[in-house]
Amino acid sequence: MLAFDIKGVKSFLRAAAMKEGIYFDNNATTRTAPEVVEAMRPYFSEHYGNASSLHRFGQRARSAIEEARAKVARFLGAEPEEIVFVSGGTEANNLAIKGVVYTQSKHGKHIITSSIEHHAVGRPCEQLREMGFRITILPVDRYGMVDPEAVLKEITRETILISIMSSNNEIGTIQPIGEIAHIAHEKGILFHTDAVQSAGKQNISVKEWGVDLLTISGHKFHGPKGIGVLYIKKGIKIIPQIYGGDQEVGYRAGTEPVPLIVGLGKACQLASLRIMDRLEYVSQLRNYMEKGIKERVDDIIINGHPSLRLPNTSSISFLYAMGEAIMVQLDVKGIAVSTGSACTSGTEEPSHVLSAIGLAPETAKGTIRFSLSHYNNRKEVDYLLEVLPEIVRNIRELSPLYKKRKNI
Ligand SMILES: *Cc1c(COP(=O)(O)O)cnc(C)c1O
Numbered sequence: 001m002l003a004f005d006i007k008g009v010k011s012f013l014r015a016a017a018m019k020e021g022i023y024f025d026n027n028a029t030t031r032t033a034p035e036v037v038e039a040m041r042p043y044f045s046e047h048y049g050n051a052s053s054l055h056r057f058g059q060r061a062r063s064a065i066e067e068a069r070a071k072v073a074r075f076l077g078a079e080p081e082e083i084v085f086v087s088g089g090t091e092a093n094n095l096a097i098k099g100v101v102y103t104q105s106k107h108g109k110h111i112i113t114s115s116i117e118h119h120a121v122g123r124p125c126e127q128l129r130e131m132g133f134r135i136t137i138l139p140v141d142r143y144g145m146v147d148p149e150a151v152l153k154e155i156t157r158e159t160i161l162i163s164i165m166s167s168n169n170e171i172g173t174i175q176p177i178g179e180i181a182h183i184a185h186e187k188g189i190l191f192h193t194d195a196v197q198s199a200g201k202q203n204i205s206v207k208e209w210g211v212d213l214l215t216i217s218g219h220k221f222h223g224p225k226g227i228g229v230l231y232i233k234k235g236i237k238i239i240p241q242i243y244g245g246d247q248e249v250g251y252r253a254g255t256e257p258v259p260l261i262v263g264l265g266k267a268c269q270l271a272s273l274r275i276m277d278r279l280e281y282v283s284q285l286r287n288y289m290e291k292g293i294k295e296r297v298d299d300i301i302i303n304g305h306p307s308l309r310l311p312n313t314s315s316i317s318f319l320y321a322m323g324e325a326i327m328v329q330l331d332v333k334g335i336a337v338s339t340g341s342a343c344t345s346g347t348e349e350p351s352h353v354l355s356a357i358g359l360a361p362e363t364a365k366g367t368i369r370f371s372l373s374h375y376n377n378r379k380e381v382d383y384l385l386e387v388l389p390e391i392v393r394n395i396r397e398l399s400p401l402y403k404k405r406k407n408i
Helices: 003-020 034-040 056-076 089-104 119-130 148-154 177-186 258-272 275-296 323-332 352-356 361-365 378-397 400-406
Strands: 083-086 110-114 134-138 159-163 190-194 213-217 228-232 300-303 313-318 367-371
Touching: 034 258, 056 083, 056 228, 056 258, 083 089, 089 119, 089 159, 089 190, 089 213, 089 228, 110 119, 119 134, 134 148, 148 177, 177 190, 275 300, 275 313, 275 378, 323 367, 323 378, 352 361, 361 367, 378 400
Parallel strands: 110 134, 110 159, 159 190, 190 213
Antiparallel strands: 083 228, 213 228, 300 313, 313 367
């Protein structure tokens, strides 16, 4: 038959995978787009001025920053004055939450958030709780969805901020952000959303969503690491968290990292280019992968919402197997994925997101997150489909529970 040929193709794929590696961990970070690297390059060695300087070097840097700001604003449907550059998603979330809370605390000390937020929202809230704020952490349903009615029920006269992420990094569930923002505003409460995972994977419009504050991060959508944005709606006052010079209209002191800002601007521009085509491509690839895994491996659970889910994300629990072991074995084959989320990888605790959607600890620990990008292709997925079933089978054969269940 075709055995010889297929063998040849397979060993070619294997060799290719080992050399470059196949990257299915795009919710942890992404490849910086070559166009972004190219756009940044001159700002390291030619146009290296300090944007606060009045000479030509400085002015060149200044105009590059303002051009990038305009691109980011266009990407979010915002005005350039509403864009503040910070060091990443973590800083933007901290600035949003603490910045609002310190101005509003005279009106009340209550914050509403959800049980599936990234630690960059969860931990600042914990810190505020220790400082005497009351934090309500809303549960989610088994798909990871926040119920807007539940938000409404928790609002009191003391509530000053609601922060709910627009889409989840581990399971990809997309929240009804517009509805929740509407509820917040009817009650006169500020609304923040961590949209780090939405950038490049869903259309973001701060006006349509009606949010007051919104976070994005460059490295999650093919921009550089170490740069992010907090959108602050015109007229909203927040207190800076880093003091020093007057950069970013006082919201964020420190000499601007011009190359990173230029790179982020470029990433925003690229993300809007043919976005619908790209999303379609990625979701088809993801669906093809999920279907393939379902056909080849039994006893699995696909987490997240069936339809309201990021097009690139697939969180799969492999019953009777340790996610860590699957991840390591896939890495040996040249395929990069993550267990739960990158931030909890390496710790013993199951992910708080998977617990929040009701997975038992053993199920949560058997979970792998595959997160694709438009740089991935079918050949890579085919290679995954070829090696994954055997990896899972081998790991399960070591599980006493699996043997008992299967009577072997
Ligand atoms: C990665 C991530 C962050 C943190 O962004 P950094 O730029 O890495 O600090 C925040 N929120 C979500 C949902 C993320 O996925």
